[in-house]
Amino acid sequence: MKHLLTLLLSIVTVLSASAQQTQKPVLHGKNWMAITGKPLAATAGAMTFQKGGNAVDAACAMLAATCTMWDVLSWGGETQALIYNPKTKKVIAINAMGVAPTGATVDFFKSKGFNFPPAYGPLAATTPGTPGGLLYMLANYGTLSLEQVLAPAMEMAAGYPMEAQTANSIERGKERIKEWPYSKKVFLTHLGEDREAPEAGEIFVQKDLLQTLTKLVEAEKAALKKGTSRKAAIMAAYERFYTGDIAKEFVRGSQEQGGLITMQDLAKWKPLEEEPLLVNYKGIDVYKLQQWTQGPALLQALNILENFDLKSMGYNSSKYIHTLYQSMNLAFADRDFYYGDSYFAPQEPMKGLLSKEYAKQRATLIQYDKNNPDIGPGDPYPFEGKVNPYLKLLKERGYELDTTKRNFAPTHDIRNSSSMVEYQDRLWRGTTTVEAADNEGWVVSITPSGGWVPACIAGNTGIGMSQRMQSFVLDPELNPFNVVEPGKRPRVTLTPSMALKDGKPFLSFAVQGGDTQEQNLLQFFLNVVEFGMNVQQAAEAANINTNQLWLSLGGTKTEDRQPKPGHILLHDSTAEAVRNELKKMGYTLSFDDRTSGPINAIYFDWEHESLWGGSSNHGEDYGISW
Template identity: 70%
Template sequence: MAITGKPLGATAGAMIFQQGGNAVDAACAMLAATCTMWDVLSWGGETQALIYNPHTGEVIAINALGVAPTGATAEFYKKQGLKFPPSYGPLAAVTPGTPGGLITMLSKYGKLSLKEVLAPAMEMANGYPIEAQTANAIERDKEMIKEWPYAKKVFLPHLGKEREAPYAGEIFEQHDLLATLQKLVDTETEALSSGKSREEAMQEAYDRFYKGDIAEELTRSIQEQGGLIQMEDLASWKVKIESPLHTNYKGIDVYKLQEWTQGPALLQSLNILENFDLKGMGFNSANYIHTLYQAMNLAFADRDFYYGDPDFSPKSPMKGLLSKEYASERAKLIDKNNNDPWANPGDPYPFQGEENPFKSQLEHYSKNYFEYSENADAKVSDSFLQDFTAGTTSIVAADKEGWVVSITPSGGWIPAVIAGNTGIGLSQRMQSFVLDEEVNPFNVVAPGKRPRVTLTPSLALKDGKPLMAFAVQGGDTQDQNLLQFFLNMVEFDMNVQQAVEAPNINSYQMQAAFGNHEIKPGALTLQSETPSWVRRDLQNRGYKMDFRERTSGPITAIWFDWKHGTLWGGASNHGEDYGIGW
């Protein structure tokens, strides 16, 4: 089973399965293809993955998120009059992570060569019929693209004409990117021919990207365009293979990446919701929506204050945050009759036997929080929603051997700076840092540090066996959508396709990770067909509602039917997500 954000990407995964690859090979092929076709990400972005290894029974976490470069300090950005690092341009870029992440996953857990897995992407780089969504995004953002000479060369083939972007269906060629990918493949081929092992050969390709001539062109062009990334930033960066975090919800073990993502917020939400009879409330009843909203807000308030790169001090109090006892205390804060627009972070430190070093900051948190929000009201504008739900793609794959992969890659979306003659579009992930520890002392920008990102793949196991792999794009709404997908299946007995399409709710009562990091207290998005009596009830509890036709998010998922020995795939009707099973 191969599922991702575009039919062409899913086809690339299916091609690799047909060549004898496993789920990791197929996932890497889908990652390469979606980066090449700019499915709201590109090669200079970041890759976050969970992999189930059937031979060890372990869930493995892949951290291929780039870091802030040399010179990227809070003082640097404040001197430019900024509240947060910029959303676009060379100063928005962390170091590229996806090439390293792909090569690492493939070399350690795949079966095929880099040459075989990159073949579909390389064919696309040589020219493929560009889709309307991408082509029109280029045209929409062409004035910004023109500020960056290498991006202008790639994205605007009709420069000077009325439409400067490619037309939908036009053959879109990326010869610089093709040459970069060819260098990686050639390096692997030469190493194999000299007697190096498969893993050693891929490591040489990895080193060429981060330490060799590709790295030299990346840094030269980034600095030419006003960015900060240096050779040492690339050479010292490493993919991290980590242990994921997890919780148990009614006998199901749910796994998420560590607190450099927002993933633990889903685990915290489940721990809080375990204290309520959700099934008895009824699917999307007013009581269910209210309870869900309040639990998410409590978890996301903790996310906003406590989550950050665990390699830096201070270290997030994750033991306390994920304890069942802490969740039980947080659950007691939920007023069943009213929304709490001032849902603050809690104090998890006593639940891990420590004193909270940030007590004074917590006392003034609401005031500081809202000072950093441009518009602390409940109106959800189109521009706010575009930032808050900024999408990327998702990738899930599984095979008969038992390998399972869930990936939420991102970064380098249009409009992206392209690094010189590499064809590599750079990340815009710096904007997820904060510049003031009063907002989040764990996520203040510093050289070598990873920003706290929204990207959040998921795996669930039952009785030690995979139960479901699920992922979604959509910025700060990701773990909201994934939480509801999970509950749809576990509490409301939906099948996987029903669960990815079912109407969701979305809260904006947390600090957005993009743009101006706004908050919208009490704002609630509901599906358009929400009954009038539910609307009235929620309005009486203090919610400011808006209604949309599709609220499920572009969720992709695989469910494992152990009774019949089959895989059930789901791709929501939100966008163009697509799956192929055989």
């Protein structure tokens, strides 16, 4: 009888989850869909589709527009993308992550008293990746000219009405902004007044950035006049940015303020086209970027969860939450120790980490009745026929289990917050996402970031520098694969996603939110696949967040980054019975009405040959379709 009641309860839970009302409607489209983190940027995507562009063109236009709007990213940051090419019927990965500059060594940062590279300022900057990534994608997979694609962003740089979210971020970060002369010139439009940042709705003009974007278009036009191809003309703009007068001013402005980036650093850096990593979950191929991101952690978690009957547990039941939490912890423990830049030695054991057999072994570590605070990295090497060279290090290292010293949010997110509301606001707003699809079959998922407010602008370029150096470690005992080194990419949290079913696009999805990204995306995917939610329901659904991981962002001291074993964030709506059961399992509970960063997604309805869009019900994320 007890078993029957449990089964009936789980069925009711699943049915109620799939029937939930949403605050925003599902977005339907037949010809194209454009979704991103800002309404004006979504409009830029729609404008580009209306010009006859494909999904790559529209995605690049949205990327350019969001970079121009600051707050969560800018032009000097980094871009990570997955693209489904309908001509080859394959998913490709774009690696436009910048690298550590000349002089960025362990000894350099330790000499300044850091345990991690800094979170802000010129020394936090990797080389800019977004311009190169955008130009590479547009040249190779788009159809329009750079002039056409940059037109909305250039019009915005000439002056657009700033939204309250960005304006208030500038005001909160103004003391740090004043440390950098070029940032102060751009951002503090009312210097010396009580409010020094722009007002909401104020027309925000960026003359220097407009000049930089104009130079890119001029380079394209000059190349076309010489009779070069469309692709070569766009890459002429690329060369002007990374080796020409734009590069010279960027380097000058960076070094003037204490930065390390050199002309050689910019000239040597290139965007890379890569093979994505994937696993199959119950007949669905799920694609992520390689291990220089945290993306494979979602794939590892799916492999582990495949060993459990999640649907029978019921959506967000105590058993489901516990199983999910433990599986994520196992995946993140491996992320924290084994992930890094694959172009540098040592080579990450990804074959072993993503094997189904390794996942089964890891799944056996999950205790059904309590949290395991001692979860650490596993040993994937035997699953690719090798001996783990780090067994001694893992045994000597132990695990930092101090539960009193680390905030849930990266410390940079709460530095200027006067309340818990602002603290959570900053937590969820880091980064943005871009989703685009068209009726030719092109699909694009991007998670760009870097150069967020308060950003240090490099000279008179109008370009804010990245803050991604902070995701390196200085101590190989923490992660021997992610130790800072000139020319190397940090292991980042940025992680677009794509899934194919029966060889055709099934889902394209991404989220913002630092270390919570993979957690939110995992639950979004399971909400659709296991619990029958549509994309909007899944985007709005209550999540859980684990704190039992090493933070990737914020703080230059080890204690700023340490895990909080057993600490879990739950939605305010979590039932009292579920709360009590989790407490009995040893969890420390906290609650909020926002438990996920803004998720944006596209579902492909092949039965009706239409597109379904989902866009978060909080923040500024917005979609347009036709």
